Amino acid sequence: MRLAVLSAPRELEVVDEPVPEPGPGEVLLRVASCGVCTSELDMWEGNAAVDYPRFPGHEVSGTVEQLGPGVRELAPGAPVAAWVTGRGFAEYVTVRADYCFPAGSVPLDEALAEPLACAVNAVELAAPALGDDVVIVGAGFMGNLVQKLVQLSGPRAVVVADTRADALERARALGATRTVDVRNESLAGLDADVTFEVTGVQAGLLAAGDATRMSGKLAIVGYHQGEPRAIPLGHWNWMALKILNAHFRDVGTIMHGMRTGMRLLTSGRLALDDLVTHRFPLAHVSRAFAVAAEKPTGFVKATVSTTMED
Numbered sequence: 001m002r003l004a005v006l007s008a009p010r011e012l013e014v015v016d017e018p019v020p021e022p023g024p025g026e027v028l029l030r031v032a033s034c035g036v037c038t039s040e041l042d043m044w045e046g047n048a049a050v051d052y053p054r055f056p057g058h059e060v061s062g063t064v065e066q067l068g069p070g071v072r073e074l075a076p077g078a079p080v081a082a083w084v085t086g087r088g089f090a091e092y093v094t095v096r097a098d099y100c101f102p103a104g105s106v107p108l109d110e111a112l113a114e115p116l117a118c119a120v121n122a123v124e125l126a127a128p129a130l131g132d133d134v135v136i137v138g139a140g141f142m143g144n145l146v147q148k149l150v151q152l153s154g155p156r157a158v159v160v161a162d163t164r165a166d167a168l169e170r171a172r173a174l175g176a177t178r179t180v181d182v183r184n185e186s187l188a189g190l191d192a193d194v195t196f197e198v199t200g201v202q203a204g205l206l207a208a209g210d211a212t213r214m215s216g217k218l219a220i221v222g223y224h225q226g227e228p229r230a231i232p233l234g235h236w237n238w239m240a241l242k243i244l245n246a247h248f249r250d251v252g253t254i255m256h257g258m259r260t261g262m263r264l265l266t267s268g269r270l271a272l273d274d275l276v277t278h279r280f281p282l283a284h285v286s287r288a289f290a291v292a293a294e295k296p297t298g299f300v301k302a303t304v305s306t307t308m309e310d
Contacts, residue, residue: 002306004089004285006054009046012286020094022068027097029080032108034088035059035115036292036302038142038200039223044289047226057088057304060095061103061111071097079103081113081262083254089285091306101258104266109303110276111265117257118221119145120264122246123153124257126219128194130154135190135211137182138198139167141301142221144174144275146196151175152269161187161207166297174274187211196246197222202229212241219244275300281308 001019006012022028034057042048043056064078074080080100087093103111123146128134134155136143139162150158151174160171161180168179180187182203188210197208200222209231212218218241236243248254264270277300280288288302 001091002282003087006044006052006056008052010044012289014283014285019092022066022094024069025071025096026068026094027064027071027074027100028066029062029082029093029095030065031060031062031090031093031306033061033303033305035112036288041293042225045293055087058084058086059112059114060084060088060093061108073097074100079108081111083114083258089282089304101262106265109279109305110272112272113258113262115142116145116261117254119149120261121248121253121257122146122219122221123149125244125246126194126196126217128153128155131156132193133157135159135187135192135195136198137161137204137208138222139171141275143198144300146198146221147171147174148270159190182207192216200224205229205231209236215240217242217244219246221246276303278302279308280304281310282306283310
């Protein structure tokens, strides 16, 4: 089978390996699609303290090819979204059966259960209430997911902030009450009941704090790596902000988020067809990472497919 390996920064190539055998409680998936995650870009660019080679890819969907010993709840041919910790940019991958969730009729390149779980768990943690005013700082893929989920909760207003004109236009199309270009306008005074920071950068953190009312909630969803961040903690103390770390490592929490997200997708309550904007065949996985890093106008999410022609 073909498998993508990152042998050094920006050196992502496809190699041949034997098809793995599923162990007890596992299934072998024929991978249909794997999303490119922002969290993988640091190691692709060489900015993360990791050893090489690496085998990226954890946003996997596909069909069950083979059952391992003891698996009863799945059948060969079943379309699923799955949680794996790597080796997802491949034609096949083994995964625990209880880490697979039915995809129903959802197109498999849109069955992005792992990032959806992150957004589901973040929104549930922050728990915006009916009639709340919500601010979302960052209108990329994760910000869009948070926006879609927040809008299901019945807020009074959803304000989305970003620096990119195309991202703000997309947020409006998704139903934002108002958008703010933070290059030209401050978020101070918005007095949000709940603010989601979904940028992963220093400026986004500061803007999120500015947007939140006294005793409001600030959920940090952005993936903050690299240099330490600085926050005006004295002011945030005085404002009595409830600061929430919307990152999760508990497997049970991740599974809950995936289950909830896939129920929303398969029921039609949520759709991601407008967010998957760039699709690449497995042979072009390196290009998929380059585009995800460049974020050209109109880019939201890149996926890599094993079924596309090279």
